[in-house]
Amino acid sequence: MRRTWGGGLSALAIVVLLTLPVSAWADEGPHGGYSATNTPDGCAACHRAHTARGELLLTATSTYDLCITCHGPTGTGANTDVVDGIYVARRSPAPSPLQGVPEAGLRAGGFASTVMNTDYGTAPGSRPVTSSHSVDGTPGTVWGFGPISATPYEGLPDFRLDCTNCHDPHGNAGSLGQATYRILRSQPTDLGELTTYADVADPATKTYTIGDTSDSVYFGQSYGSSGRALARFCAQCHTRYLASGNSMLQDSGDAIFTYRHPSSTNAVNCLTCHVAHGSSAQMTGEADMSAVLPGLGVTTGSDSALLRLDDRGVCVQCHEP
Amino acid sequence: MSVVAETAGAETRRGGRRRKLLFWLLVAACVAVAALFLLYLLNPKPLPDLVPLPGSIYSEPHYFFSSAKVDKPVGVAVSPDGRRIYVAESGGERLVKVLDRDGQVIGQFGAPGTAVGARAPVYVAVDQAGRVFVSDRIQGAILVFDADGRFLDEILSPTLTLSEHIAEHIGEVPEGSVFWYDALARQVHYQAPGEGDAVLPAPREAWSPLGLRFDRDGDLWVTDVTEGAHSVHVLPREAFAGERWTDFEPQVRTIGEMGNGPGQFAFPNSATVDSQGRLYVVDGNNGRISVWDAQGTALYEFGRGVGDGALGLPRGLWIDDKDRLHVVDAVKQSVKVFDVSGDTPEFLVSLGSFGMGEGAFNYPNDVALDGSGRMYVADRENDRVQVWSY
Numbered sequence: 001m002r003r004t005w006g007g008g009l010s011a012l013a014i015v016v017l018l019t020l021p022v023s024a025w026a027d028e029g030p031h032g033g034y035s036a037t038n039t040p041d042g043c044a045a046c047h048r049a050h051t052a053r054g055e056l057l058l059t060a061t062s063t064y065d066l067c068i069t070c071h072g073p074t075g076t077g078a079n080t081d082v083v084d085g086i087y088v089a090r091r092s093p094a095p096s097p098l099q100g101v102p103e104a105g106l107r108a109g110g111f112a113s114t115v116m117n118t119d120y121g122t123a124p125g126s127r128p129v130t131s132s133h134s135v136d137g138t139p140g141t142v143w144g145f146g147p148i149s150a151t152p153y154e155g156l157p158d159f160r161l162d163c164t165n166c167h168d169p170h171g172n173a174g175s176l177g178q179a180t181y182r183i184l185r186s187q188p189t190d191l192g193e194l195t196t197y198a199d200v201a202d203p204a205t206k207t208y209t210i211g212d213t214s215d216s217v218y219f220g221q222s223y224g225s226s227g228r229a230l231a232r233f234c235a236q237c238h239t240r241y242l243a244s245g246n247s248m249l250q251d252s253g254d255a256i257f258t259y260r261h262p263s264s265t266n267a268v269n270c271l272t273c274h275v276a277h278g279s280s281a282q283m284t285g286e287a288d289m290s291a292v293l294p295g296l297g298v299t300t301g302s303d304s305a306l307l308r309l310d311d312r313g314v315c316v317q318c319h320e321p
Numbered sequence: 322m323s324v325v326a327e328t329a330g331a332e333t334r335r336g337g338r339r340r341k342l343l344f345w346l347l348v349a350a351c352v353a354v355a356a357l358f359l360l361y362l363l364n365p366k367p368l369p370d371l372v373p374l375p376g377s378i379y380s381e382p383h384y385f386f387s388s389a390k391v392d393k394p395v396g397v398a399v400s401p402d403g404r405r406i407y408v409a410e411s412g413g414e415r416l417v418k419v420l421d422r423d424g425q426v427i428g429q430f431g432a433p434g435t436a437v438g439a440r441a442p443v444y445v446a447v448d449q450a451g452r453v454f455v456s457d458r459i460q461g462a463i464l465v466f467d468a469d470g471r472f473l474d475e476i477l478s479p480t481l482t483l484s485e486h487i488a489e490h491i492g493e494v495p496e497g498s499v500f501w502y503d504a505l506a507r508q509v510h511y512q513a514p515g516e517g518d519a520v521l522p523a524p525r526e527a528w529s530p531l532g533l534r535f536d537r538d539g540d541l542w543v544t545d546v547t548e549g550a551h552s553v554h555v556l557p558r559e560a561f562a563g564e565r566w567t568d569f570e571p572q573v574r575t576i577g578e579m580g581n582g583p584g585q586f587a588f589p590n591s592a593t594v595d596s597q598g599r600l601y602v603v604d605g606n607n608g609r610i611s612v613w614d615a616q617g618t619a620l621y622e623f624g625r626g627v628g629d630g631a632l633g634l635p636r637g638l639w640i641d642d643k644d645r646l647h648v649v650d651a652v653k654q655s656v657k658v659f660d661v662s663g664d665t666p667e668f669l670v671s672l673g674s675f676g677m678g679e680g681a682f683n684y685p686n687d688v689a690l691d692g693s694g695r696m697y698v699a700d701r702e703n704d705r706v707q708v709w710s711y
């Protein structure tokens with residue numbers, strides 16, 4: 001009798017789980033909100049059970065091509081245009097704090113161009129990027145990847161990154177199935193170097209965009225408790241950049257990343273100075289790193305290293321002369 | 322003289338005669354070809370008018386050829402005479418390319434006064450006068466050009482044009498004046514003839530037009546993805562009399578609302594009507610087609626489910642004169658064709674599959690047909706427009 005009751009309860013639980021909408025935290029669009037009644041059709045937008053052409057049963061061979069089908073410059077399926085780094089929506093009368101500022105630059109920048117005000121002077125306009133994460137299959141170096149080492153090792157070469165390394169298209173990407181900031185994974189795929197999860201909480205007061213690029217909004221907004229999680233998230237790949245508050249005074253023991261600027265404190269995290277997708281900041285004068293970097297043996301040219309401001313303007317945002 | 326020698330001589334003479342005969346035949350053929358060529362040059366004849374091809378509703382189009390390279394094409398439209406194909410590019414300089422019927426690029430134009438990252442042309446429609454209407458996601462407007470790409474005006478909301486907005490600030494907009502809208506800088510630029518650039522404030526009204534199609538009566542169907550208010554508008558043809566519209570007050574009808582229930586849309590990508598006045602809306606992110614009657618009442622949706630007729634991410638659509646509904650499916654890499662002449666849609670055929678070869682698609686986004694049974698498909702990631710023929 002007990003087995004019968006147990007079986008019945010299990011069956012009931014399965015039925016309930018399959019028929020309930022998954023979560024009130026469901027992320028927008030096709031990135032979540034799955035249920036037994038609508039999931040099969042929703043899945044088919046990106047997956048095929050038997051006739052897939054890409055890994056993970058994707059309809060696409062290129063993840064990037066699939067993502068920009070909605071998130072590209074056409075905006076045919078989303079308002080977040082990650083190619084141009086702009087939120088393309090116009091607003092109906094009732095704005096929501098979770099939605100972006102129309103026609104404003106994305107906080108992450110863009111992969112081809114951005115709408116940023118990298119000199120704090122001119123009006124923000126569309127400018128081509130000077131550095132970006134390569135997500136279209138182009139191989140790149142993962143700087144700072146790997147453990148602290150006395151043997152010089154700048155990073156992992158020839159790594160191919162795509163959007164889904166960092167973002168979970170299914171939403172609810174936290175380690176406990178909770179919603180996360182920008183559907184960021186709790187641990188990036190393929191390269192997760194740290195053993196702890198980096199659940200970046202979804203801060204309800206943050207928008208997708210920078211509403212006013214004429215002031216210090218980049219730096220005036222703390223990511224609060226999410227800041228350290230953000231730093232840990234970036235450090236899953238850029239491992240040796242993760243540095244606590246007194247790292248500028250302590251020898252890390254690494255041959256290259258010896259003394260390091262703090263990147264994981266309540267006040268400073270990676271996004272304090274950098275953008276995630278791409279930046280159009282201009283590097284001139286001494287900031288133009290056209291020389292060979294000591295110990296790295298590479299020429300970076302005028303690469304802006306995903307910094308938010310021209311030259312090294314990010315330094316004086318905190319260290320005012 | 323021996324018999325053998327006589328025979329050899331006769332054969333030599335016969336051989337000589339044959340060679341002469343062949344020579345003169347060749348000369349005559351050359352003269353005939355030259356005469357025909359001369360006749361062709363002296364009497365050039367225009368291409369015959371395009372006429373609809375006969376055929377059953379069940380006939381299937383076949384791959385014909387591909388255009389010259391266009392950069393990530395996403396929107397396509399054909400001029401009323403079928404001789405020009407307008408293609409919106411989402412890559413490169415993001416222009417509208419003009420192709421001839423052979424698929425060769427014969428011209429290009431784009432949003433005036435904008436940098437590449439400040440314009441994003443998506444869908445295109447051509448009215449009976451040959452004017453080209455282009456939706457632009459970043460500009461948040463419909464830009465209107467003449468057939469040769471000369472900028473005419475810009476529709477900034479269902480009831481406001483750029484020329485009207487300027488007229489509200491300066492009075493008359495004289496002939497020969499130049500103006501454009503920079504949506505990112507939120508500035509309107511205006512130059513009266515012979516004068517410098519004046520900057521006017523941006524309009525307060527806004528929308529997010531996406532899909533564009535003219536129906537048989539010349540009314541313009543626009544899908545609108547304004548945040549929180551996804552819908553479809555129809556702008557009557559009377560609104561587009563003249564070249565600039567400084568008194569733009571069309572009787573706009575709006576259909577639907579945002580959501581995923583019956584009569585609701587999530588990123589509607591395209592809308593048009595059939596011969597019976599029924600409206601078909603590509604409800605993109607809901608993965609379905611939404612059907613409405615002529616009075617604006619939601620009838621039903623179709624396209625969800627399994628099988629060849631099921632839709633993934635539908636985008637552009639076109640209904641031909643046989644009431645065949647053609648829908649581009651961006652992730653199923655195909656064009657689905659339905660017969661919508663009856664009470665309920667009947668799936669006919671799925672055209673194409675993923676790939677880079679002839680007749681294969683790589684994220685197609687839009688489709689348009691001309692009156693002669695040619696079907697043009699914007700094949701985005703293959704950087705081409707494919708031409709199919711019924």
